[in-house]
Ligand SMILES: Nc1ncnc2c1ncn2[C@@H]1O[C@H](COP(=O)(O)OP(=O)(O)OP(=O)(O)O)[C@@H](O)[C@H]1O
């Protein structure tokens with residue numbers, strides 16, 4: 057299940073999550089928190105949904121269908137975060153992946169500033185995995201400076217103290233020949249490295265990665281295998297990114313499957 061915002065442009069949000077679930081062989085359900093008018097040029101408008109509309113969707117899905125894993129994305133406000141945390145405590149899904157979405161690539165706010173405290177207190181303790189990018193990790197840690205892989209490991213250690221079982225800190229925003237991510241389990245940090253792909257078309261990489269981790273966990277994979285699968289999935293998707301629209305285009309969610317089909 058994904059609890060997230062709708063991206064009309066189809067590259068991020070609920071749309072990216074459901075495409076990723078389908079590609080990885082799990083059945084996707086959703087609760088939409090906000091509707092965004094969005095394309096490759098940016099976010100033109102954000103319409104958060106009323107709390108009872110969000111609560112009703114979550115109740116419908118979790119009271120009947122259930123979820124082997126729940127992924128949260130754009131939650132927009134402290135009130136929505138508190139509602140989602142209440143529902144997660146009520147239904148108690150075992151695998152909760154929290155993608156702390158804050159700012160879209162073009163700079164639009166997808167989370168209000170005052171909601172960061174609610175994210176820290178209410179949601180992170182419920183997370184099996186939290187998947188911040190570098191700016192998000194820095195914001196959660198009150199402006200911690202993160203410029204290197206060593207800084208990322210230190211930040212992952214601090215984030216782990218806020219309660220999630222694992223921290224997966226993504227390094228897409230750092231410079232360098234490689235895209236390096238850190239998985240921290242409370243004791244050891246494991247690095248996941250791939251060559252950095254030279255492309256501007258990376259809209260939705262964060263949503264897609266978190267959903268791929270959730271899909272792996274839903275299938276019963278241990279965390280390091282779920283993360284390794286997600287890294288393969290997003291690397292293939294960025295490598296075949298779609299040049300649609302005139303701005304930052306989306307990644308290609310079918311890329312890993314198409315590569316595997318052509319090599320078999
Ligand atoms: N140019 C790139 N080449 C290869 N891998 C990349 C590239 N950019 C990002 N990644 C990888 O994509 C995944 C998502 O990372 P990123 O840091 O971009 O997340 P994000 O900022 O949350 O995404 P978004 O900006 O969509 O919210 C990570 O595994 C990261 O290493």
Ligand SMILES: Cc1ncc(COP(=O)(O)O)c(N)n1
Pocket residue numbers: 060061062063068069070092094129130157159160161162166258259260261262263
């Ligand atoms: C509804 C929604 N959720 C998340 C993102 C983050 O994705 P990105 O940073 O790639 O724009 C987004 N743009 N829209």
